[in-house]
Amino acid sequence: MSTLSDVAAVAGVSKATASRALNGRGLVAPETAGRVLAAAARLGFVPNRAARELARGRSGIIAIVVPTLDNTFFTPIIAGAQARAEEAGFQLTVAVHGPDAPGAFARLASQVDGFLVVAPRGSDTLVVGTSAAKPAVLVDREIDGMTSVVADTAAAFGTLTTWLAAQGHERIVYVGGPEGSWQDRQRTAAVQDAARRAGAGLTVLGPCPATFAAGVEVTPAVLETGATAVVPYATSIGLGLLLALGTRGVEVPRDLVVSTEPTVIEALGLEHTPAIDVDGEELGRTAMGLLVRLLDGQDEPGRQVRLAVPVRG
Amino acid sequence: MSTLSDVAAVAGVSKATASRALNGRGLVAPETAGRVLAAAARLGFVPNRAARELARGRSGIIAIVVPTLDNTFFTPIIAGAQARAEEAGFQLTVAVHGPDAPGAFARLASQVDGFLVVAPRGSDTLVVGTSAAKPAVLVDREIDGMTSVVADTAAAFGTLTTWLAAQGHERIVYVGGPEGSWQDRQRTAAVQDAARRAGAGLTVLGPCPATFAAGVEVTPAVLETGATAVVPYATSIGLGLLLALGTRGVEVPRDLVVSTEPTVIEALGLEHTPAIDVDGEELGRTAMGLLVRLLDGQDEPGRQVRLAVPVRG
DNA sequence: TTCGTGGATGGAACCGGTTCCATGGGACCC
């Protein structure tokens, strides 16, 4: 492992100049910079992260805190954040916050430069309090004063409901998400509003955890309403529904339309089925982008970004 | 943020002694150590990770490299590894290796102390070569000379096949996993062996990517064989099968038995359906445990651990 | 009493970068 001193020696300059040349800061003669860069390349120089962190007083690590890894809604977010972090020269660590969220934050806070917080549930004050120690960006939820980025699924659910009503569906079911979910509150309101405007009957079921099993379980209740269209909170719930409907001989979408996401439609060859298309990677990427700006002081906390969510009718 | 110097000053000792007391190494008089610990507690001292890394020449970070986060087989492994890493005082970063696996390794290698490698596919030499720079533990795959831990699903698949044959199934289908998968080779061999011994007819389909959509797609081919039992490589494939069978009016398990995992059985209320129960968290925990021992020099590379996988008939 | 021994402690070097500050030299202007 070669060090900065080695590079400096080979290039015939001091450590100080070598450091400046490699970081692109400060003023270095182009010719000198070229020599340093060449030397670094030849030696395969990789800066020692620990030394850099110590000198800069920054860890270069960002933590993304998610409730679980078992929900495929979160994983693309992580992937997107990871990609963007790498571009910006940060490392990402994934922390799963179980029941002991505050404890987990406290332990991490001194180790990282900032947080990406994915906390769909839990009280506002808890989220704010635990992530106050370091700059943080809230993902897919909004709290006043906190920087956040959300997929505007509420609007998408509204559009989708309107579309269903326009297709002649007079009885629609919305299967709600987990208890206390911020997004569920938004979506419920949007769906109710859209149904009311369109004059369609709406039944709201739930709360339901965002799992496959919950979708299976809620199926009888859905059928009981006599509805011709279902809008489930999450893809996992929708899959559970589809599976349970299949075993009951209910044909989709002939007997009942179940809204879902494009990948499911494609996989199953469903037709005449509406879908919303949340780009989780984009969500993660954007959130990380905001956090990097916060850390660089290019942005003040509190900015709220909404990403449009396409609806495919 | 208080530093070691602060702690030393408060305790009335030198930095050297304070360090020794806090790390439990070297010899420190019990009375002195007590004073240092008390001072540290009072000041809320948290050692600066970067400084410690720099001095020790160890980063304290371990990377787990997975092919994707979208497969729920990998995520519990990460969770288990994460838990064990925390116990041992390591941080875990999750790296997703896309097409550029060697590049990803090279960039990471200088930043971390070791690797957990989850590489179900890809050639042996590639895996060995890319992870040779740092101590590594291979997860759910075996390569001579590398430390590894695998869930012995091959044995479980064999047992399961035997059980199916004993239940009277004369025609069985095994839906194979992704092309080049090490586990798939093991499982195929085990299933073939068990079927032959039991005198049951076996059709091997595939290769199939471990996705939901692949399960849907393979369904017609499965039905065509006239088999009464299917053993899919992965849970995701099995779910696709179940879904597609439902839409075709094939009742499970009356018309066709589909082996799966316990959580699916429970969710769907399936009966008379065999399941194998891979404990992903345990896999991750064990792998991390092995890596920690490697890093501490308590173990030589090359140890291979197999975890038994229960079969529920 | 003195020497040897070993445990507790402190001083200081060191890990590998970053950055403040001082210095030197060249170009430009008067």
Added chain:
DNA sequence: GGGTCCCATGGAACCGGTTCCATCCACGAA
């Protein structure tokens, strides 16, 4: 031609720990 200013560069301090080595002290043995 001389003075000024600015830019490129180097020296050295510093980030906050760890650890080698020397020192000091107390105790037991000769």
